[in-house]
Amino acid sequence: xxxxxxxxxxxRNDVAILFTDGYINNQGGEEIARQAYAQLDAGARALxxxxxxxxxxxxxxxxxxxxxxERVMDRKGVLAFCRLTPTIDKTFRIMGxxxxxxxxxSLDEALKAVAAAPRGEAARNP
Amino acid sequence: MAKLETARSGLDAGSREISLTIPVAPDMEIxxxxxxxxxxxxxxxxxxxxxxxxxxxVEACINAFEHAQTRDDRVHLTFRVGRESDxxxxxxxxxxxxxxxxxxxxxxxxxxxxAFGGGKKRGWGLQIIRSLMDSVAITSGDWGTRILMRKYK
Numbered sequence: 001x002x003x004x005x006x007x008x009x010x011x012r013n014d015v016a017i018l019f020t021d022g023y024i025n026n027q028g029g030e031e032i033a034r035q036a037y038a039q040l041d042a043g044a045r046a047l048x049x050x051x052x053x054x055x056x057x058x059x060x061x062x063x064x065x066x067x068x069x070e071r072v073m074d075r076k077g078v079l080a081f082c083r084l085t086p087t088i089d090k091t092f093r094i095m096g097x098x099x100x101x102x103x104x105x106s107l108d109e110a111l112k113a114v115a116a117a118p119r120g121e122a123a124r125n126p
Numbered sequence: 127m128a129k130l131e132t133a134r135s136g137l138d139a140g141s142r143e144i145s146l147t148i149p150v151a152p153d154m155e156i157x158x159x160x161x162x163x164x165x166x167x168x169x170x171x172x173x174x175x176x177x178x179x180x181x182x183x184v185e186a187c188i189n190a191f192e193h194a195q196t197r198d199d200r201v202h203l204t205f206r207v208g209r210e211s212d213x214x215x216x217x218x219x220x221x222x223x224x225x226x227x228x229x230x231x232x233x234x235x236x237x238x239x240x241a242f243g244g245g246k247k248r249g250w251g252l253q254i255i256r257s258l259m260d261s262v263a264i265t266s267g268d269w270g271t272r273i274l275m276r277k278y279k
Contacts (some may be wrong), residue, residue, distance in 0.1 A: 023156065055177060056159070059254055060186050063247040070242055087177040087258070094257045095250060126223045 007035050015047040019052040029064030036068045047078050047113040050107055059085035078117045082110040144205045155187035157205050165205050171279045178258040179277050185251040186221035186273045194225025215279040227266040
């Protein structure tokens with residue numbers, strides 16, 4: 001019924017940016033996880049999830065994002081989110097995700113913050 | 127604009143309820159959210175609030191799809207536009223399934239701390255619904271489950 005969430009990846013040195021486009025449900029979440037793990041295996045230290053083109057992340061999608069966060073933390077990496085809708089931002093904060101993965105209003109701010117974050121420390125929330 | 131106002135007065139005259147039945151099938155929750163968008167836009171609810179209603183509907187439908195084991199393989203939704211006396215207009219959404227029901231006391235509160243280290247990562251649906259909507263009432267039994275949730279404009 002809904003179109004599958006499309007993920008595109010851009011790599012800037014040791015930072016991988018994953019741009020999502022569409023509904024993040026179980027399939028969307030799994031595709032994000034697949035791409036994220038591939039980037040970690042390829043040496044990425046930090047992941048930025050840019051959700052500008054996503055309006056809904058359901059709880060199954062969020063549970064997969066938690067798995068991604070856990071994997072990043074295990075590897076002493078950094079995960080950040082940017083360009084969330086107010087509803088997604090609110091949901092992530094309700095769940096406590098913002099304690100472990102910083103949320104930025106823009107991609108530029110996310111890039112600057114993760115570049116400055118030491119390995120193993122969450123980038124600071126603005 | 128005139129058309130909208132005519133439509134609004136028509137709704138005010140009594141037809142303030144819309145029903146929708148969706149099959150238990152992948153992504154059908156998105157069909158239900160489309161109805162919420164249409165009604166939310168009609169009542170000029172801010173976009174962010176419509177998005178919150180959409181996510182609450184998605185979570186209520188997913189709960190029914192995954193856990194209810196409905197007898198009719200369907201989830202029934204009713205959308206109501208209303209107004210409390212001298213209060214703001216609201217959109218009320220009822221999500222009803224004829225499933226096996228559940229005991230709300232047995233639903234464990236999720237947390238990220240529990241999720242990390244191999245713990246359960248699912249189970250956020252009800253917490254998300256309660257956080258996004260202005261009021262939520264859940265009734266459940268062997269007849270099924272009814273989630274009644276309201277968002278003020």
